Amino acid sequence: MRATIIHGPRDVRVEEVPDPTIEQPTDALVRIERACVCGSDLWSYRGERATPEPRPIGHEFIGVVEEVGSQVERVEAGRFVIAPFTHSDGTCTNCERGLTSSCDNLGVWGAAGADGRQLGGAQAEYIRVPFADGTLVPLPQQPEVGDYRDLLALSDVLPTGHHAARCANVTEGGTVVVVGDGAVGLSGVLAAQRLGAGRIVAMSRRPDRQTLARRFGATDVVDQRGDEGVAAVCDLLGGRLADSVLECVGTEESMRQSLGVLRPGGHLGFVGVPATDPALHIGAIFPHNFHLAGGMAPARPYIDELLPDVLAGRISPGLVFDRAVPLGNVGDAYEMMTLRKSIKTMVTP
Amino acid sequence: MRATIIHGPRDVRVEEVPDPTIEQPTDALVRIERACVCGSDLWSYRGERATPEPRPIGHEFIGVVEEVGSQVERVEAGRFVIAPFTHSDGTCTNCERGLTSSCDNLGVWGAAGADGRQLGGAQAEYIRVPFADGTLVPLPQQPEVGDYRDLLALSDVLPTGHHAARCANVTEGGTVVVVGDGAVGLSGVLAAQRLGAGRIVAMSRRPDRQTLARRFGATDVVDQRGDEGVAAVCDLLGGRLADSVLECVGTEESMRQSLGVLRPGGHLGFVGVPATDPALHIGAIFPHNFHLAGGMAPARPYIDELLPDVLAGRISPGLVFDRAVPLGNVGDAYEMMTLRKSIKTMVTP
Numbered sequence: 001m002r003a004t005i006i007h008g009p010r011d012v013r014v015e016e017v018p019d020p021t022i023e024q025p026t027d028a029l030v031r032i033e034r035a036c037v038c039g040s041d042l043w044s045y046r047g048e049r050a051t052p053e054p055r056p057i058g059h060e061f062i063g064v065v066e067e068v069g070s071q072v073e074r075v076e077a078g079r080f081v082i083a084p085f086t087h088s089d090g091t092c093t094n095c096e097r098g099l100t101s102s103c104d105n106l107g108v109w110g111a112a113g114a115d116g117r118q119l120g121g122a123q124a125e126y127i128r129v130p131f132a133d134g135t136l137v138p139l140p141q142q143p144e145v146g147d148y149r150d151l152l153a154l155s156d157v158l159p160t161g162h163h164a165a166r167c168a169n170v171t172e173g174g175t176v177v178v179v180g181d182g183a184v185g186l187s188g189v190l191a192a193q194r195l196g197a198g199r200i201v202a203m204s205r206r207p208d209r210q211t212l213a214r215r216f217g218a219t220d221v222v223d224q225r226g227d228e229g230v231a232a233v234c235d236l237l238g239g240r241l242a243d244s245v246l247e248c249v250g251t252e253e254s255m256r257q258s259l260g261v262l263r264p265g266g267h268l269g270f271v272g273v274p275a276t277d278p279a280l281h282i283g284a285i286f287p288h289n290f291h292l293a294g295g296m297a298p299a300r301p302y303i304d305e306l307l308p309d310v311l312a313g314r315i316s317p318g319l320v321f322d323r324a325v326p327l328g329n330v331g332d333a334y335e336m337m338t339l340r341k342s343i344k345t346m347v348t349p
Numbered sequence: 350m351r352a353t354i355i356h357g358p359r360d361v362r363v364e365e366v367p368d369p370t371i372e373q374p375t376d377a378l379v380r381i382e383r384a385c386v387c388g389s390d391l392w393s394y395r396g397e398r399a400t401p402e403p404r405p406i407g408h409e410f411i412g413v414v415e416e417v418g419s420q421v422e423r424v425e426a427g428r429f430v431i432a433p434f435t436h437s438d439g440t441c442t443n444c445e446r447g448l449t450s451s452c453d454n455l456g457v458w459g460a461a462g463a464d465g466r467q468l469g470g471a472q473a474e475y476i477r478v479p480f481a482d483g484t485l486v487p488l489p490q491q492p493e494v495g496d497y498r499d500l501l502a503l504s505d506v507l508p509t510g511h512h513a514a515r516c517a518n519v520t521e522g523g524t525v526v527v528v529g530d531g532a533v534g535l536s537g538v539l540a541a542q543r544l545g546a547g548r549i550v551a552m553s554r555r556p557d558r559q560t561l562a563r564r565f566g567a568t569d570v571v572d573q574r575g576d577e578g579v580a581a582v583c584d585l586l587g588g589r590l591a592d593s594v595l596e597c598v599g600t601e602e603s604m605r606q607s608l609g610v611l612r613p614g615g616h617l618g619f620v621g622v623p624a625t626d627p628a629l630h631i632g633a634i635f636p637h638n639f640h641l642a643g644g645m646a647p648a649r650p651y652i653d654e655l656l657p658d659v660l661a662g663r664i665s666p667g668l669v670f671d672r673a674v675p676l677g678n679v680g681d682a683y684e685m686m687t688l689r690k691s692i693k694t695m696v697t698p
Contacts (some may be wrong), residue, residue, distance in 0.1 A: 097614060099638060102614065159528075198469075264446040268613060270631065273635070274635055276629060279630050280629040280630075280631065281629075282629065285566050286619075286622070287644060287645065288644060289643070289645065291516075292642065293639070295636060296638065
């Protein structure tokens with residue numbers, strides 16, 4: 001089959017690799033219908049994260065089950081499925097608590113699986129899914145192709161935005177600021193709107209993203225950054241700062257900006273993957289009694305929560321996909337997203 | 350009147366100073382019945398925090414109202430009162446939210462008041478209380494002298510331990526670890542027990558504190574620290590880590606120890622005042638989806654919550670006071686606490 005392999009900075013190639021097969025009785029084999037490129041894939045692409053040896057890449061997909069192992073009970077061949085960006089067993093203590101991203105048998109597509117072996121990437125034709133019963137979300141019926149992008153958004157970007165909103169304790173009528181206008185930040189705006197936030201300030205400097213932020217429910221847009229951005233938000237809110245801030249970037253600068261617009265006792269939810277391991281100083285938190293929470297979203301249970309709204313057409317998270325390319329041109333997707341010519345690009349195998 | 354003035358490291362003196370008077374119509378004047386020395390007073394005493402010029406010290410007291418300004422309505426002369434360790438107006442947005450420690454008119458006894466002027470300290474005979482209606486908690490009747498120490502504990506140490514427990518989301522049946530065996534840590538044990546924790550592990554190396562921790566509800570005591578302490582707690586809990594950790598020290602080491610015993614998705618409540626501004630690295634939080642919250646306790650509303658249990662004799666938080674001295678010997682209190690010969694020393698003017 002064809003699969004995307006990253007070799008190093010600005011070097012992703014679509015190569016012929018062996019077809020995956022069922023290896024464990026709990027595996028499923030999925031034919032990928034749609035995949036996409038994530039902001040975190042770009043770190044390796046831009047060389048901000050090392051690629052010591054070539055590896056498959058991509059961790060978001062929807063598709064159709066081709067074959068299942070003998071112990072798989074919840075999905076069967078022919079079933080259309082959504083995959084969260086990690087696999088999880090669904091049975092350990094953390095999964096039972098709803099924290100599938102801390103599963104005892106966690107694996108991230110394109111990275112190491114629970115057994116330490118390399119997992120397949122999602123920017124490919126097929127993928128082997130360990131712990132299929134715990135991992136895959138079967139749809140009741142085959143969706144329309146026109147709905148694929150909304151369903152694909154459930155793999156990572158919407159659950160991650162939703163996680164930011166949950167961690168930031170977004171409540172009915174609350175005031176929310178979203179830091180970061182990537183696909184995750186925009187999804188955070190949508191998630192905050194869905195949870196009933198009264199006012200949502202999107203911090204964004206790019207017109208296309210500002211437009212989508214408003215479509216997703218932003219009531220205000222602030223296009224300054226850093227200290228200027230903090231001052232602009234304070235002006236806008238009349239000194240009453242945000243109850244909830246969604247930090248969707250992952251740098252020390254964006255953390256500082258986030259804390260700068262948070263009211264005393266407010267909640268910061270952070271989901272921006274910390275590329276450089278930013279530090280939070282207790283001295284900046286302590287005087288204000290801030291609440292902080294964040295990390296890798298437990299996408300699996302969130303898909304259950306979010307899917308009905310997608311199927312009913314109440315939300316259209318797939319609007320973050322403003323471009324689409326065939327698998328053979330996946331390199332273009334990386335380049336367009338790196339150049340910010342695309343918010344998020346869908347890939348069709 | 351006589352008041353304790355700190356001049357520099359290991360130099361606290363009881364001096365004659367002018368009697369405080371009513372300055373604002375919202376002030377009350379309180380005759381102090383009992384005060385005490387706080388772990389945070391010791392920073393200045395040990396020279397870890399500079400004392401650029403002599404200042405009054407002490408921020409915990411109970412006493413009797415001597416006189417009130419013309420606009421004070423909720424307390425009157427002769428009323429026995431408990432004072433939280435800060436004053437607050439009770440009417441601003443933060444006070445209305447219950448976050449009196451972020452009051453727009455915040456002042457800490459012995460430090461700067463809302464108007465920037467030096468406030469009196471509590472290790473003294475009398476004190477002027479700004480915003481008396483918002484600040485003071487009147488008792489229904491004059492308490493017995495034997496109950497003073499339990500009531501004095503409501504000024505700071507129990508509300509602060511309770512804040513740690515609340516920030517750490519202590520729940521019925523939950524597993525709790527308390528890091529720090531000072532008066533605040535021990536009060537945190539009591540607060541966790543009061544909130545129904547199922548298992549409470551106190552990390553303490555000193556026999557007198559271990560004994561009190563058990564009396565306050567600790568089910569287990571671990572006397573190792575750092576990595577060894579983390580390993581010992583993990584062994585004790587059989588690998589299922591704590592749902593809630595109360596960090597009651599305020600150093601980078603204690604933060605690391607606290608995160609080391611927290612389960613994925615668990616809650617860390619920190620109230621140890623950060624003397625050295627420890628840093629938290631997002632990379633240590635992100636993979637585990639930890640929740641963190643903490644800061645200066647909003648003691649005022651917590652006193653309302655905790656007082657009924659004290660008055661009914663259901664809890665005895667005053668057991669943290671293992672020594673008492675007259676005001677003239679307040680220097681002994683500092684020295685005994687510095688040498689850890691006393692957990693917390695009460696002072697009688």
